[in-house]
Amino acid sequence: MQHFTYDDSPYPIRAGLGEAHRRFWDELSKPGNWFTGKQRVAIAQEVRYAIICPFCKERKAALSPYSVKGEHLCGDTLEPRVVDAVHRVITDQSRITQSYIDDNAANGLSEEEYVELVGVAVIVFSIDEFHRALGLSPEPLPEPQAGEPSRYRPAQIERETGFVSMITPDGATGEEADLWPDRTANVLRALSLVPNALRAWIMVATEQYLSIRAMTQFGDFEGRALNRMQMELVAGRVSSYNECFY
Amino acid sequence: MLSLSAEITESDVNLKMINGDENATPGDVAHAGALMKFAEAVASRDEEQLASARSALLEAAGAEVLVDAAAVAGNFQRMVRIADSTGIPLDERNAVLSHKIKSELDLGRFATAQHTPPAGLKRRLKSLIAKPMAVRMFRKLQQ
Numbered sequence: 001m002q003h004f005t006y007d008d009s010p011y012p013i014r015a016g017l018g019e020a021h022r023r024f025w026d027e028l029s030k031p032g033n034w035f036t037g038k039q040r041v042a043i044a045q046e047v048r049y050a051i052i053c054p055f056c057k058e059r060k061a062a063l064s065p066y067s068v069k070g071e072h073l074c075g076d077t078l079e080p081r082v083v084d085a086v087h088r089v090i091t092d093q094s095r096i097t098q099s100y101i102d103d104n105a106a107n108g109l110s111e112e113e114y115v116e117l118v119g120v121a122v123i124v125f126s127i128d129e130f131h132r133a134l135g136l137s138p139e140p141l142p143e144p145q146a147g148e149p150s151r152y153r154p155a156q157i158e159r160e161t162g163f164v165s166m167i168t169p170d171g172a173t174g175e176e177a178d179l180w181p182d183r184t185a186n187v188l189r190a191l192s193l194v195p196n197a198l199r200a201w202i203m204v205a206t207e208q209y210l211s212i213r214a215m216t217q218f219g220d221f222e223g224r225a226l227n228r229m230q231m232e233l234v235a236g237r238v239s240s241y242n243e244c245f246y
Numbered sequence: 247m248l249s250l251s252a253e254i255t256e257s258d259v260n261l262k263m264i265n266g267d268e269n270a271t272p273g274d275v276a277h278a279g280a281l282m283k284f285a286e287a288v289a290s291r292d293e294e295q296l297a298s299a300r301s302a303l304l305e306a307a308g309a310e311v312l313v314d315a316a317a318v319a320g321n322f323q324r325m326v327r328i329a330d331s332t333g334i335p336l337d338e339r340n341a342v343l344s345h346k347i348k349s350e351l352d353l354g355r356f357a358t359a360q361h362t363p364p365a366g367l368k369r370r371l372k373s374l375i376a377k378p379m380a381v382r383m384f385r386k387l388q389q
Contacts, residue, residue, distance in 0.1 A: 011309040017317060093330040094358050118331045122324040130320035133288045134313065135300060162361070163333035186334040187325065201324065208321035216387055218251045225310035226318065229257060229275045232248035234285040234318040235325075236264040241289035243356040244326035 003139055011134060014223065020207040021127050021139070024200055028120065029142035033152045033194050034113045035120075037144035042077035043117050044124040044141050046086040049074050056091040065095050081109045082117060089121050094243060098163045111164050112153060112193055119197025123204055130208065154195055167192040180212070188212075209235070249347045250381070265351055277307040281315055288319040335362040343377055 004021040006013040028044060029037050050056055055070035062068045065088075074083045081104055088096055105111050128138050156171030166189040172179040176195050180188055191197040202212065209231065214221065218228045226234070249261060262270035263282045272278035280303040287299035304312045336344070353359060 011304075011313050013313055017313075089327055089331045093327045094356075096331050096333070098333060115332075118328065122327045122331075125327065126320045126324035128320075129288065129323040130316050133284075133296070133300070133316035133319050135297065161335055163331075185337045185340060187329060190328050190332040190334050201328070205321055205324075208317040216384065218384060218388060225308070225314045227276075228251045229248060229259060230277070230281055230311075230315075231318050232251050233259075233263060233275055233278060233281050234315050235322045236248050237266060237282050237285035238289045238319050238322040239326055240264045240351070240353075241266070241286055242323070242326040244322075244329060244358065 001140070003142065006136075009134065009136055014207070016207045016223075017130075020204050024123055024127065024204055025139070025142045027196070027200055028124070030145045031147040031149045032116050032120070033196060034110070034116045034149050036149060037147065039078060039082075040116075040120050041141050041144045042075055043082070043086055043120045045075050046078065046083055047090055047121050047124045047128065048138065050087040050090040053087055053091070056087050060092050065092055079108065081107065082113070085109060085114060085117055086121050089118055090125055096163070101163045115164055115191055115193045116197055119191045119194055119200060123201055126204065126208065152195075154192065157193060161186065162190065164190075165193050166190065167195075250343070250384070261347065261351060277303065277311065280306045284312075284315055285319050288316070289323065330358050333361050339376075343373070343380055346373055346377065 002022075003025045004018040006018055028040050030040075031037050032040055035043070049072070053073040055068075055072050058070060059065050059068050072080075072083050072087050074087075078086075085104060088100075101111065101114055104114060131138055154167055154171075154176050156168050156173065156176070157165045158168045158171075159165045166186075167176060167179070169183045169189065172181075172184070172192075176192070179192060179195060179198060188198065188202075191201065206212075210217075210221070220227045248259060248264065251257070251259075257274040259273045259275055260267075260270040260278075263272075263275075263278060266282065266286050268279075270278075270282075275281070280299070284296075284299040284303045287296040290296075300312065303315060348354065354364075
């Protein structure tokens with residue numbers, strides 16, 4: 001099946017968007033660093049369950065996420081801790097804490113698995129949100145491909161800032177030399193414990209927003225209908241509504 | 247980045263639009279009001295509001311603008327979740343550059359502001375010097 005053809009779209013969709021989304025769907029279906037293809041596609045499905053999950057809605061409205069008990073609306077492929085983490089990332093991310101991640105790590109959801117599930121969940125969500133913004137149906141999920149996770153862990157990792165380990169600011173060398181030049185900002189480092197998660201979001205962000213290189217440009221962009229100020233107005237309003245300090 | 251973009255391109259921008267102020271003047275940002283409402287409708291997940299904002303942006307600016315605005319909105323629905331799920335603080339360099347605007351927009355009220363150490367005298371002083379320097383540097387890069 002050819003994904004993201006946008007044949008049914010009433011609006012012309014730039015070819016680069018369809019291509020980036022197709023490439024990510026292919027990545028999604030394959031084994032990752034810590035999850036199988038089947039588990040990764042199941043994580044994508046949980047993103048969609050999270051949006052309509054009654055328990056998530058009740059928890060989001062509660063004063064504390066721990067003050068309500070219940071069960072998620074979910075599939076049956078993933079462990080409950082993985083399901084809960086995906087639902088939290090999508091529906092109640094601002095109340096995720098270090099102790100939540102540490103407790104998960106002590107009980108079977110490792111830091112590496114957490115980072116990979118965040119990477120999968122947020123990219124699927126950003127593509128689904130693009131569709132929803134245009135009134136398009138969500139793309140059918142890909143068929144999982146067979147194989148085992150690589151369990152690859154980069155060498156130059158530190159646990160100095162944020163909730164999870166990351167590649168050091170000057171540590172994008174060797175196998176990770178393509179991730180960033182010299183030094184970089186925390187937002188790029190955030191998912192670097194699973195380098196392919198970072199590569200995937202850069203690839204999709206390059207089409208949905210801007211490439212890393214283009215971020216130092218502030219005028220018009222060839223092939224884009226929005227200039228930089230218009231992009232930043234949309235970005236700023238979405239971020240502010242989501243109460244994003246970053 | 248909106249503030250920086252405006253300074254670098256010497257454009258007039260009303261930053262109150264970031265907080266959804268409907269009375270904010272659009273300045274030099276084309277279709278500012280329609281873009282602001284569309285972005286807010288995507289983030290709010292109010293489907294009725296979204297349908298209305300989508301139609302208004304389409305009518306005002308055309309299909310290509312609508313598609314690119316949807317792409318950027320989807321992108322930033324992701325970025326907030328990466329930042330919050332990993333608890334990353336704002337890098338000191340970015341904190342210095344954005345100190346004034348974060349104060350003006352009162353972004354310290356957000357719960358996730360606690361991930362970044364509060365601004366001390368040093369950051370406030372550095373922000374007075376660093377922002378104009380950054381604007382000059384980026385202007386040179388555009389040439």
